[in-house]
Amino acid sequence: MSGKKTARQYVRQYEGPAAGWGALKSVARNWLASENGLKNLRAMLKTNQDQGFDCPGCAWGESREDGLVKFCENGAKAVNWEASGRTVGPEFFARHRVSDLTRQSDYWLEYQGRLTHPMRYDAETDHYVETSWDEAFGLIARHLNELESPNQAEFYTSGRASNEAAFLYQLFVRAYGTNNFPDCSNMCHEASGLGMKDSVGVGKGTVVFDDFAKADAIFILGQNPGTNHPRMLEPLREAVQRGAQVVCFNPLKERGLERFQHPQHPLEMLSNDSEPTNTAYFRPALGGDMAVMRGIAKYLLAWERQARERNDAPVFDHDFLQQHTDGLDAYLSAIDGTSWDQIVGQSGLSLEELETAAKMYRQAERVIMCWAMGITQHRHSVATVQEIVNLQLLRGNVGKPGAGLSPVRGHSNVQGDRTMGIDEKPPEGLLNALEKRFKFAVPRQPGHNTVQAIQAMEQQQAKVFVALGGNFAQATPDSERTHAALRQCDLTVNIATKLNRSHLVTGRDSLILPCLGRTEIDLQASGPQGVTVEDTFSMVHISHGQLKPKSPHLRSEPAIIAGIAKATLGDHPVDWDELVADYGRIRELIADTIPGFEGFNDKLKAPGGFHLPNAAAARSWNTASGKARFSASELPASLINSAVLEQGKTPDLILQTMRSHDQYNTTVYGLDDRYRGVFGLREVVFVNRDDIQRLGFQAGDKVDLISLWSDGIERRVSGFTLVPYDIPVGQAAAYYPETNPLVPLESFGDRTFTPTSKFIAIRLLKAAPTNRIPSRSS
Numbered sequence: 113m114s115g116k117k118t119a120r121q122y123v124r125q126y127e128g129p130a131a132g133w134g135a136l137k138s139v140a141r142n143w144l145a146s147e148n149g150l151k152n153l154r155a156m157l158k159t160n161q162d163q164g165f166d167c168p169g170c171a172w173g174e175s176r177e178d179g180l181v182k183f184c185e186n187g188a189k190a191v192n193w194e195a196s197g198r199t200v201g202p203e204f205f206a207r208h209r210v211s212d213l214t215r216q217s218d219y220w221l222e223y224q225g226r227l228t229h230p231m232r233y234d235a236e237t238d239h240y241v242e243t244s245w246d247e248a249f250g251l252i253a254r255h256l257n258e259l260e261s262p263n264q265a266e267f268y269t270s271g272r273a274s275n276e277a278a279f280l281y282q283l284f285v286r287a288y289g290t291n292n293f294p295d296c297s298n299m300c301h302e303a304s305g306l307g308m309k310d311s312v313g314v315g316k317g318t319v320v321f322d323d324f325a326k327a328d329a330i331f332i333l334g335q336n337p338g339t340n341h342p343r344m345l346e347p348l349r350e351a352v353q354r355g356a357q358v359v360c361f362n363p364l365k366e367r368g369l370e371r372f373q374h375p376q377h378p379l380e381m382l383s384n385d386s387e388p389t390n391t392a393y394f395r396p397a398l399g400g401d402m403a404v405m406r407g408i409a410k411y412l413l414a415w416e417r418q419a420r421e422r423n424d425a426p427v428f429d430h431d432f433l434q435q436h437t438d439g440l441d442a443y444l445s446a447i448d449g450t451s452w453d454q455i456v457g458q459s460g461l462s463l464e465e466l467e468t469a470a471k472m473y474r475q476a477e478r479v480i481m482c483w484a485m486g487i488t489q490h491r492h493s494v495a496t497v498q499e500i501v502n503l504q505l506l507r508g509n510v511g512k513p514g515a516g517l518s519p520v521r522g523h524s525n526v527q528g529d530r531t532m533g534i535d536e537k538p539p540e541g542l543l544n545a546l547e548k549r550f551k552f553a554v555p556r557q558p559g560h561n562t563v564q565a566i567q568a569m570e571q572q573q574a575k576v577f578v579a580l581g582g583n584f585a586q587a588t589p590d591s592e593r594t595h596a597a598l599r600q601c602d603l604t605v606n607i608a609t610k611l612n613r614s615h616l617v618t619g620r621d622s623l624i625l626p627c628l629g630r631t632e633i634d635l636q637a638s639g640p641q642g643v644t645v646e647d648t649f650s651m652v653h654i655s656h657g658q659l660k661p662k663s664p665h666l667r668s669e670p671a672i673i674a675g676i677a678k679a680t681l682g683d684h685p686v687d688w689d690e691l692v693a694d695y696g697r698i699r700e701l702i703a704d705t706i707p708g709f710e711g712f713n714d715k716l717k718a719p720g721g722f723h724l725p726n727a728a729a730a731r732s733w734n735t736a737s738g739k740a741r742f743s744a745s746e747l748p749a750s751l752i753n754s755a756v757l758e759q760g761k762t763p764d765l766i767l768q769t770m771r772s773h774d775q776y777n778t779t780v781y782g783l784d785d786r787y788r789g790v791f792g793l794r795e796v797v798f799v800n801r802d803d804i805q806r807l808g809f810q811a812g813d814k815v816d817l818i819s820l821w822s823d824g825i826e827r828r829v830s831g832f833t834l835v836p837y838d839i840p841v842g843q844a845a846a847y848y849p850e851t852n853p854l855v856p857l858e859s860f861g862d863r864t865f866t867p868t869s870k871f872i873a874i875r876l877l878k879a880a881p882t883n884r885i886p887s888r889s890s
Contacts, residue, residue: 123796123812123835126367126789141782162719166645166655168194168272168630169776171521172341173321173649174720184342189774189781193610194629195659198225200611205231205240214616218586218849219780219794222610227626228663233618240615240624245667245675248623253679255576255603255621262289262555264575266565269295269534270582271526272630274643274655276698277669278525280691281580282533283701284677287552287685291559292574293536296582296777297526298562299589302864303488304519305530307497311505311741313734314727316527318516319480320649325350326514329357329476332390333401333500334486334870335520338368338787339773344520348389357472358390362486363398363460363768363840364798367787394469397460398766398843399751399871401487402496404466405503406747407455410447411470412506427474429508436731437505439742446744454747460840478514479504484522486768489870491753493861498743505740511731521648523777524630528646531706531724536561545705550685562588563857563865569597577619578605578676580669581627583778585614589855589867590827607672612778628668632657636671637693643670644699644716646724652709653721670695753859756873758822763873764807765799767817769848769855778849785847790835797876798837798845807876811836814879817846819854819872827854831879844874 169190204224210233213221230248231240243251256265267285269278285293297305305315312318324330324347337344345368348358360369369390396404416427433440456463473479481500487493501510501517509515521527533542536559543554560568566588568574577584577598588594598604601619608615609629615622628634634641634657642654667675674688691697696713703712708724715722727733733740756763772794774782784791788798797817804811813834819827829851839845848869859868 122790122792122833124789124791126786128786163656165630165657166524166653167191168524170341170343171271171524171526171648172343173647173651174653186339186342186776190776191631193222193779193781194226195631196225196610198223199228199662200224200226201228201663202231202242209238210240210616210618211238214613217780218613218778219783221612221616222779224611226610226629226662227608227624229665230626231624233622235618235620243623248625249675249679251621251623252578252603252605252676256288256680259575263292263557263559264573265290266292266294266560266569266574266577268562268565268577268579268582268584269293269529270580271296271521271523271529272581273529273669274525274645275528275532275652275702276643276695277580277673278529278532278534279698279702279706280670280673280677280688283546283550283686284673284681286533286546286554287550287677287681289555291536291538291555291557292565293534293559294562294565295529295534295536296523296587297530297534298536298864299587299866300485300522300526301488301519302866303493303497303861304483306863307494307743308501308517308519308728310494310735311498311501311743312510312517312728313732313740314729316650316726317518317520317648318510318726318729319518320651320723321347323480323514323516327351327356327476327478327480328514329359329472329479331473331479331481332358332360332362332369333481333483334362334488335482335484336362336364336366336368336486336770337520338366339771339775340484340522341520342368345389349387352388352391357392357476359469359472360390360393361396361401361404362393363395363843364845365393365395365838369393392468392472394461394465395840397458397751397840398768399490399492399748400459400461402492402499403455403459403747404461404469405496405499406447406450407452407459407461407466408470408473409499409503409506410450410452410455411467412474412503413444413447415474428506432508433505436508436511436733436740437742438737438739439744442744443502443742446746450747458747458751473503473507478512479507479509480514480516480518481509482518482520484520486870488519488864489861489866489868491751491859491861491868491871492745492748493866494863495743495745498745501740502742505742510740511729516729518648524647525645527648527650528644528652531646532702533706541707542705549701549704552685561865563860563867566590566594566597566857569600572600575602576605577601577603578607579614580607580673583612583614585617586612586778586849586852589852589859589869590857591849591853593825593857607669625672626663626666627672628657628661628666630655630657631659632661632666633659634668636668636695641668641695642716643695644721650724650726651721652715652724654716668692670698751871752873753868755822755856755859756820759820761820761875763820764875765803765842765844767797767844767846767851767854767872767874768870769851769872770845772847775847788837793833794847794850795829795832796835796846797832798835798839800839800841800843801836802841803844804834804836809834809876809878816877816879817851817854818875818877819856820875821856821859823856823858825856827856829853
């Protein structure tokens with residue numbers, strides 16, 4: 113019998129709970145594979161601890177209780193991945209042409225290890241060659257200063273940058289003369305910020321970590337915490353144990369929202385027991401969450417009217433509504449104007465399911481609503497966020513303990529970067545504060561977001577691209593167009609810890625600038641430095657690296673930004689070297705200009721950091737009316753974009769892109785997705801077994817996925833294995849970045865420009881025959 117595996121043998125059901133023994137085994141494998149085992153083990157024990165470093169993974173907050181271990185499986189992977197013993201230096205680039213590297217997988221590229229030297233692309237030889245820091249800074253300055261306008265440069269930011277780095281970056285870029293700040297926020301929670309600012313005056317969550325222990329109900333919408341922020345599972349399990357409702361809405365049955373085994377509970381581990389993480393699990397249609405919220409509100413309104421007729425206790429919080437809100441009448445009219453047929457048809461849930469969810473909401477005095485990109489990556493995402501807010505306002509569930517709004521941010525400090533001013537449409541107050549403090553005329557014209565930056569590069573209106581972290585080429589939509597746009601640039605610059613595909617999609621000139629990781633000691637003129645981050649609950653922590661830098665040639669992100677700024681602007685508007693010598697001086701400037709950071713350095717002395725004030729949490733509404741505002745949006749007439757309907761083809765399926773469990777954003781730690789039962793490959797598409805049969809395929813068949821859009825561009829990914837899965841009929845799911853080529857650049861949310869990566873109309877075609885099965889090392 114041949115030892116060659118078939119595609120079907122790479123898929124097998126996983127019976128275990130979230131975390132538990134499976135997580136421990138996975139962490140052990142990553143720890144051993146890091147080739148830096150003992151040092152990394154000591155470092156992991158300092159993760160999220162006082163005088164330790166903040167986890168470089170997700171933005172989930174921390175309990176203030178002491179604990180030996182304060183990291184999850186994916187946090188451990190992030191530490192081991194960053195603190196790899198492998199290195200990528202000049203010898204590596206001498207062995208590999210860039211064109212050859214482009215044929216490697218994203219996993220292979222980052223697996224090679226840590227970048228060690230500044231490198232410049234040599235187009236004649238197709239190799240990166242070593243350069244000096246001064247030469248690199250000089251090249252960037254020359255390109256920037258030769259542009260006809262500062263608006264011909266794009267300055268991208270990843271959510272992993274510290275507050276200090278982000279503040280310096282926005283100060284430099286605005287002193288240079290532009291607000292072109294495309295960033296990772298544009299591709300995830302933009303709708304949360306816009307929708308909440310309009311409704312409650314604040315674009316951040318209104319709850320803190322301790323509120324989860326006080327809630328009577330926690331609603332989880334469009335979110336998979338078991339993979340994306342596993343430390344959230346513990347408060348969900350504890351909520352179920354104390355009798356609170358944990359109500360989940362997700363088309364896929366995600367293991368982390370079903371069962372959880374706590375790795376720090378010896379008895380539970382020895383008995384191989386686990387505890388539930390939900391009390392109800394509803395599976396809406398993709399894009400149907402707004403209709404779900406409208407259906408719950410419609411039941412509440414009916415019960416409110418019945419209570420009034422019977423002289424029973426009201427369902428709505430009338431004192432709150434009268435004192436704190438406006439727009440209620442228009443919203444109630446919108447509810448009355450929405451038919452049950454439309455709600456049921458668009459939500460994908462039955463009347464009985466909607467009524468059950470509404471009863472759970474009504475019976476809880478304190479409700480937290482949590483959501484993530486399953487809500488925000490749709491065309492009508494702002495309206496959906498506002499519908500969530502509407503529901504919370506009806507019963508006064510904003511601004512009281514154990515209740516509120518919780519958009520769960522992704523990457524560590526993605527929220528802090530926006531707080532620091534990484535914003536293509538900066539608030540007037542920030543610009544005024546910068547102008548007053550630094551005595552230069554700040555640019556007032558809105559800059560480019562991510563989609564607009566790609567379009568500007570595509571049209572050769574932007575000629576320089578600088579990335580502070582991240583993997584822009586793979587994180588963005590419409591991959592072939594994005595790659596072509598980057599190649600139009602005169603200069604591309606990537607500040608990074610590890611090699612990724614963005615470094616291979618070069619402009620005519622291209623630089624890789626290697627930086628320190630969060631885990632590494634940052635030694636500057638005044639001594640070791642700490643950097644700060646803001647978590648999803650607006651807590652600001654200080655982080656101190658613990659490991660010796662991987663190479664003596666690495667520089668910190670603040671030092672690299674300051675080097676570019678000094679080469680470009682001289683000592684305008686600050687002495688950049690002086691700031692980098694002591695990050696406390698950067699924090700003093702933040703304290704002078706960013707609200708909530710007054711006395712920044714002193715506040716950091718408090719254990720666990722400090723909380724930024726949130727006006728909405730205090731029931732102070734920074735809206736035009738001074739009150740929380742109901743939004744009376746109508747449900748979409750159709751969830752399918754008109755650009756798809758214009759093509760005259762009926763989609764076979766609606767696809768959502770998602771992460772595997774061995775992945776964080778575009779960083780792929782391995783080729784397994786344990787919870788979903790996929791091992792050793794990523795080119796898979798999860799489809800309901802009935803749909804596979806309806807479309808004339810069999811489980812395990814190889815198919816091509818073709819995106820439907822009306823611009824005449826063929827968007828296709830090839831050779832994906834069909835995996836039958838417990839997913840609603842008509843839906844499909846697959847991993848990104850592999851399926852990002854299917855997302856049209858022009859398919860984005862209303863007002864947000866966020867790619868609609870959770871709603872892609874596709875057709876399936878049988879793939880050309882191939883015997884290749886991806887291997888673990890490919």
